Amino acid sequence: MEITEVRIKLMEEPGERLQAFCSITFDNCFVVRDMKIIEGTSGPFVAMPSRKLTAHCPNCGMKNHLRAPYCNQCGKSLPQDRLPTDTDGRTKLYADIAHPINSSCREMIQDHVVKEYYEELERAKHPNYVSRYDDFDVEYRPQKASDSGSNATKEKQSSRRIDEPHEATGLTELQSPQRTDSKSSGSEDFGEGVF
Numbered sequence: 001m002e003i004t005e006v007r008i009k010l011m012e013e014p015g016e017r018l019q020a021f022c023s024i025t026f027d028n029c030f031v032v033r034d035m036k037i038i039e040g041t042s043g044p045f046v047a048m049p050s051r052k053l054t055a056h057c058p059n060c061g062m063k064n065h066l067r068a069p070y071c072n073q074c075g076k077s078l079p080q081d082r083l084p085t086d087t088d089g090r091t092k093l094y095a096d097i098a099h100p101i102n103s104s105c106r107e108m109i110q111d112h113v114v115k116e117y118y119e120e121l122e123r124a125k126h127p128n129y130v131s132r133y134d135d136f137d138v139e140y141r142p143q144k145a146s147d148s149g150s151n152a153t154k155e156k157q158s159s160r161r162i163d164e165p166h167e168a169t170g171l172t173e174l175q176s177p178q179r180t181d182s183k184s185s186g187s188e189d190f191g192e193g194v195f
Helices: 103-123 151-159
Strands: 003-010 018-026 030-040 043-047 050-052 054-056 063-065 094-096
Touching: 003 103, 018 103, 030 103, 043 103
Parallel strands: none
Antiparallel strands: 003 018, 018 030, 030 043, 050 094, 054 063
């Protein structure tokens, strides 16, 4: 197995332990994203992609993060003895999504990624530097009032739709359904006929 590509996104806040995110490609056919390069006491190291662990509420069954004191669904107090611990007795809050199984693979990934990280730091010093990391996070940008009538804005809005449109009811925005109940007397007073 060979690492054929490493893409790195440097963090902009100097002095933080998290130095960069990276993705690696194996044999030009398999990608692992969201690896982290963290500054440790003896230099940078690679942390594998992970997710927060959850536990089910004993009352309603909803998943909650392990440190949540109350259920997000029903509001019941959650027992604190549900927290798993590692061999040293520390609470385990995260689980790796992907990770090497043996130390030789871990060292190969670590050496390759750290080498690429230092090269990326050098490339970042150039004035026209652009990161090659694919960032799939979506940023919310509110629509400006001046853009509301442009064709480009309408095309962007229609290309972002992820669900199918509702079927037409035959009513326009200004029409409203006619009342057909027998209590309607034709009066337009607010609240008439509610009781």
